Amino acid sequence: NAGVTQTPKFQVLKTGQSMTLQCAQDMNHNSMYWYRQDPGMGLRLIYYSASEGTTDKGEVPNGYNVSRLNKREFSLRLESAAPSQTSVYFCASSEEGRWGQGAYEQYFGPGTRLTVT
Amino acid sequence: GQQVMQIPQYQHVQEGEDFTTYCNSSTTLSNIQWYKQRPGGHPVFLIQLVKSGEVKKQKRLTFQFGEAKKNSSLHITATQTTDVGTYFCAGAAGGTSYGKLTFGQGTILTVHP
Numbered sequence: 001n002a003g004v005t006q007t008p009k010f011q012v013l014k015t016g017q018s019m020t021l022q023c024a025q026d027m028n029h030n031s032m033y034w035y036r037q038d039p040g041m042g043l044r045l046i047y048y049s050a051s052e053g054t055t056d057k058g059e060v061p062n063g064y065n066v067s068r069l070n071k072r073e074f075s076l077r078l079e080s081a082a083p084s085q086t087s088v089y090f091c092a093s094s095e096e097g098r099w100g101q102g103a104y105e106q107y108f109g110p111g112t113r114l115t116v117t
Numbered sequence: 118g119q120q121v122m123q124i125p126q127y128q129h130v131q132e133g134e135d136f137t138t139y140c141n142s143s144t145t146l147s148n149i150q151w152y153k154q155r156p157g158g159h160p161v162f163l164i165q166l167v168k169s170g171e172v173k174k175q176k177r178l179t180f181q182f183g184e185a186k187k188n189s190s191l192h193i194t195a196t197q198t199t200d201v202g203t204y205f206c207a208g209a210a211g212g213t214s215y216g217k218l219t220f221g222q223g224t225i226l227t228v229h230p
Contacts, residue, residue: 035220040126042205043160043220058217059118090159102147103209103218105162 001026004109006091012115013081021076021112023091030096032074033058033106034066036087043090049074051096081116088113119144121208123221131229136193138224140206147209149182149189150218154203196228 004025013019025032030051035043045058047066055066063085065077074093078085089112095104120143130136140149148167152160164173166182166189173180179192189206203225207218 033217040222042123042222043207045217045219048217059219092160102167103150103207105150105165106160106207106218108159108161111159 003027004091004093004107006089006109006112008112009110010113012117013078014117015082017081018077018079019081020078021089021091021114022073023075023109024073025091025093025107025109026072027093027107028071029093029107030071031094031104032068033092033094034064034074034076035090035092036060036085037090037111038087046076046089081114083116086114086116119208119210119219121206121219121221123206123224125224126222127225127227129227129229130196132198133195136196136200136226138191138204138206138226140189140191140208140221142187142208142210142219144187144210146186149186149209150207151180151189151191152205152207152220154205154223156202158202160205193226196226198228198230201226201228 007022033048034046037043044060049055049068052071067075091109092106094106123140150165151163154160164180169186170184171182177194181190203223205223206221
């Protein structure tokens with residue numbers, strides 16, 4: 001099993017360009033997440049999908065859109081990239097949490113290192 | 118919204134010294150998780166704590182969950198160079214959503230041989 005895979009691994013964009021980050025998992029997980037990681041800021045949730053067919057905003061959703069294509073795939077789109085979106089992006093998946101019951105462990109992909117100039 | 122604060126941000130130790138990182142939440146947590154991220158890598162799950170006052174051990178690592186379920190700590194005894202990396206706590210607030218985690222800022226551990 002590959003676990004969580006992400007493409008591309010590295011990307012350089014010019015301001016205003018668009019791109020889609022791809023994520024896929026083969027663990028039959030219902031929930032998937034997109035995080036960004038910046039120095040000193042930890043991991044901040046951009047969007048998540050609790051189950052197939054649903055998506056919700058996280059802590060820092062502005063400038064991003066997501067698509068839960070099917071149970072395996074969850075993509076993140078930058079419509080008009082800005083230098084402030086230079087970051088490392090991680091996709092993760094987990095069992096689906098139950099309301100009020102905390103969270104399951106998350107499995108992370110290898111990350112996409114994005115630079116916007 | 119929920120905030121999870123983690124200290125210290127950096128810790129430099131000599132190999133063999135102990136290391137502790139602390140995590141504090143602004144709200145009561147349903148459970149807390151700990152992750153380790155090696156340099157250039159991705160976060161990897163270490164452990165989950167659920168019960169008030171819970172203590173769990175993994176070899177040289179000891180994890181504690183506070184009585185009020187608002188704080189947690191990770192203690193490493195006799196650090197080794199393989200312990201190098203960033204350690205994150207991540208809390209889940211039980212009454213708010215389907216399993217979202219709020220991550221602390223992380224503690225970057227450097228171990229000098």
